[in-house]
Amino acid sequence: MPPHPLAILSEAETNIARDVIIASYGNEVIDFREIYLQEPPKAQLKEYLALEHSGRLSPTSPRPARLAFCQYDVIGSNRVPEFHESVVDVNLRKRVSHQMVGKQHHASLTLSEFDTFIERCKASTLFQQALADFDLPEGFDVVIEPWPYGGPDLTEENRRYFQALVFAQDMRSGNPDANFYSYPLPVIPVMDVLTQEVIRVDRPATGGKGDGLFDQTFKRDIIGHCKASDYIPELLPHGTRQDLKPLNVAQPEGPSFRITDESLVEWQKWRFRVAFNPREGATIHDVWYDGRSVMYRLSVSEMTVPYADPRPPFHRKQAFDFGDGGAGNMANNLSLGCDCLGVIKYFDAVVTGADGTAKPMPNAICLHEQDNGIGWKHSNWRTGRAVVTRLRELVVQFIITLANYEYIFAYKFDQAGGITLEARATGILNVVNIDANKVSEYGNVVSGGVLAQNHQHIFNVRIDPAIDGHNNSVVVEESHAVPMNQRTNPNGNFYQITKSTLERACYLDAAPQHNRTIKIINPHKTNPISQNPVAYKFQPLPTQLLLADRQSVQAQRAQFAQHHVWVTKYRDGELYAGGRYTLQSQVEVDGVADAVQRGDPVEDTDVVVWNSFGITHNPRVEDWPVMPVEIFQLMIRPADFFTANPAIDVPSSKNVSSRLVPDECCRKANI
Template sequence: MHHPLDILLADEINTARDVILIQYPGKVIGFREIYLHEPPKAELKEFLALEHSGRLSPTSPRPARLARCLFDVFGSKNVPEIHEALVDVVLRKTVKDEKVGSKQHANLILPELDTLVEVCQASPMFRKVLSEINLPEGFEVVIEPWPYGSPDDTDDNRRYFQGLCFARDTRLRNPDSNFYAFPLPFIPVMDALKREIVRIDRPATGGKGDSLTGQTHRPDIISHCNSSEYVPELLTEGTRKDLKPLNILQPEGPSFRVTNQSLVEWQKWRFRVAFNPREGATIHDVWYDGRSVLFRLGMSEMTVPYADARPPYHRKQAFDFGDGGAGKCANNLGLGCDCLGVIKYFNGYLAERDGTAKKAPNVICLHEQDNGIGWKHTNWRTGRAVVTRSRELVVQFVITLANYEYIFAYKFDQAGGITVETRATGIVSVINIDPGKSSDYGNVVSSGALAQNHQHIFCVRIDPAIDGHENTVLIEESHPVKLNRVTNPQGNFYEVRKTPVERSSFFDANPSLNRVVRMVNTHKINPISGSPIGYKFTPLATQLLLADPDSTQARRAQFAQHHVWVTKYRDGELYAGGRYTLQSRKEVDGVSDAVKRGDPVKDDDVVVWSVFGITHNPRVEDWPVMPVEVFQLMIRPADFFCKNPAIDVPSNKNLTSELVSSDCCKQSHL
């Protein structure tokens, strides 16, 4: 018997496939996704209450185990119908089957990207544009498939994909040589259903002062580009030799336990790890020391709009969770590469186009790490120092989206804190720029390669369960107070104001008021402070979406325009940018629509969405692979406990640490 939050395993996915296939006899079915449909919260709450009370038995009521199936039904018409069905994999029957509206596009699957490459290669139109340029001997064209972004007003609503083009130096005889260093100014656009190239966009390659559309490039289009390798065997100067090994050893094994597929227990924390094709790793039913903290935590969406004003670059806007899916793009992690120490890997399961389950090995890693001093105090009277290390438990996954990588981590610490970390790395998106020019739209990071200015805006969805499901969001601010005889005679006082959020709404970060979001349970009062127990976070004050509100980039990414959204929980409302972002013209059923309902959220089942990101005006140092840019959203207990929960962490000396030997540090002559 699976736990209701356990992901679907291979046999369950295959069952769902079979049920769907039986239902459509004679039809060609192309599956897009099959994964666990999380139970309605009402049912899950009931189950979890039984589980946590120890009263769960084999006869306890259990939520139905449902597979969410997204699939194309090919019929006589040119355009397949896209269906979203729920299949009960225990009862082997469909409980729901709905057509997806024809205005919306199902999120992409990787075979569609392969199709673009094939179609381009076979396209006479594509061959023709290539014939206009002179590629040096040994260079071959590489097509990098991208979502189409938002269609222009003049476009119909067909399913398109676009390709960014590059050239690869085959003379290196290395399939991993960096073709991004040789960008070509062609963007073939494919009609995915007709499987044909309908148009080849020819973006400008000019610089400051040049027109937005003028073709200025020379036929020897990449003769001014230079190779920019990152795989070690192609580095002309090799790798550095003076880095000595640093090993993390856990001779007694890890401090965590993983049981029953998904249940993680570590240092008073207890939670479940799941995985789905859209969000990647998700965290569920988070408890600390026998008390509930969160119902669910996940990366909800991100958008990456590019700021190059020249058409068609406005269509470079990825929704990396909604368009493709973080789970589908998750890396298979490697021991000793993506984390150190003693590692537990979790596998995911995806569906092939024919619906067959496909194991996605090692898509999540779980490990402990040291994060420096956790707390310390020295009594100066006695000289006695008590110092503890901060140990963290990290649930990590890494996704690759064409050129770019993101590393996501949920970090749990011993002081009751949860940190959601994102790291951006990979290869910045570059386009061809004429020799010797510079641009208002980005930075030249390699000769002939312009890295365009862009933003990455993330949304983390926090479904709190602060000692129960009826929670309230308080906005806490620290306000200056004018010096006055009555309340502030010396001018040093400042006022801390806490305001409950009454109805679903949005807020922005406000560092000048030290705005803090507290998620509290007003029914549970901290016996020490007399305040309601809670968790808090400070919204990260990063720049929001810059695109003009009237642009399609902005219309389809409403979520990226405020730092904090507060909504009332609804089953299935997981996606800040809406369920279907691919080729959207605007955000539909995203968090901004949820807020518009104006639901009462005080003392209710509330969901909090935290938006942050980076305006990324690339540096030359971001090339050819950028060093990680790190963001951390810190969710911390605030009067949830009756003392520092890490006060009982042992302060033992680590006995394997060593002094440097003298030979690394001898005197030499000046």
């Protein structure tokens, strides 16, 4: 059987695409960035899925072509790489489309570019000269942490650059996981990727309140006021706490889910497919509940992390963690018993080496059930009868590491028809050196000599709904006070619900003061009980939007971060809120703002809803050395989609493994 049209490219398919691309060229060197499934055009996939859902699929049914999207550099005799994108039909073994990407865009970075950068820094006289300004204690090594260059100033030529933050690592313990982030060095080497030369070493300021933006105040003893702050258990000065008893999740009868055909998940009336790509990580497709369509595709589309320290070159610290290097590329290999508890299904992924060869990426996604407390309860006080059910969730999780930082993303499905998109931020703060005994209005001192700069994290979630079908509308619903008046509100307790259907692509912001709710409705399907159109809804999280000045490069390249909700008409391939090419962008191109700009009609059609939310993260000392998770939850819920609580038939059976606390844990005080 051929693979499902949404199945990720197998290693064999990936390697076919590689071969087709290489064969298209002569003597040029082909340096691969990515090869991954180009999802079928929606028109084709809809037809296929319709057959699949109606049980009419046969081996001879028409199937969308298996297409490989290939990104690679072509390096000719002039040694100047050109960035190309091709689509290969894997079964036909044929390149079906091809373009050279314009010079105004940069290809996303690869980790091998980072490796080269590190080597080049080490070999750079310029870099060594800069380091010579510092006295490092015996036993300390220099660690180079490559970063995207951020958005170049409008005054500079937009060549392909990388920058790096630099740290010292105390190697006296011999432990390669000693936390080097606690010893930041104020040098930022910049490499021209084309020439592979370190062209300059920026010297950021290390001052505090009262010092100027450009004041160079550092001392030769650059980390004398820094101290170890380790997180690796064997390096903790007092070891780990010993009084935490194990808490085990056991599922003696196995999980309640079933996986068919590699990617099809069935659980508690839900049915959806899990896919993966190097850009977005795990994506969710073709989501149904109890035989009814809910979503066509759900994904984390982009995120940006702009830093607020105005001292150059820190204004270029702005990551696009999905567009710059690919969230999928940065996915962790997950471990049994660490990243989740219970019975776990892992999904493997495939990524691409520089030579285009497929590389397996094991355990990139995990799937498991978890208990989230009480699901619903009612006690009849007349009879004393209580019925209580647990809230079981199915979690599709992936975790990405971006140098110092990590994000944990989870799509959570529950028995009441709800979908929650959860993001957890953890990892190590991005930090820079600050002189001894100074404080800063640009961040917080979280360890001696370590300034954690203020920054924001703004996520964008892309919701491609299919509420009982593909033609949907978006309704903005609000609740408003009504002045007391004899005719409609004689006692002043009435409030009014307003509903307006969006006609054209647009953006709008959260308005919790009006209880603003975004409802995605099917205007052709009426709930037989309420007579409202069937819908799913969410309340946009009213988190602070991007703070950078609208004219700044930071803001221009992150327009998606300037409004909470964006509504567009579906277009094939329009997946990325910040645009396809974010690395070193100076302005957002073909992102969600441009899509809105088209002004497409969005009523009763194939709409897409994008939601931006995040956190203004002014670091706490408690975020150091590894930050406790900050949790964000976007809750997407049915709203008159069903004819009752879909979880009403969840059994209320008593869990037989629960125990009363043993007597020895409860004792009388001595006094």
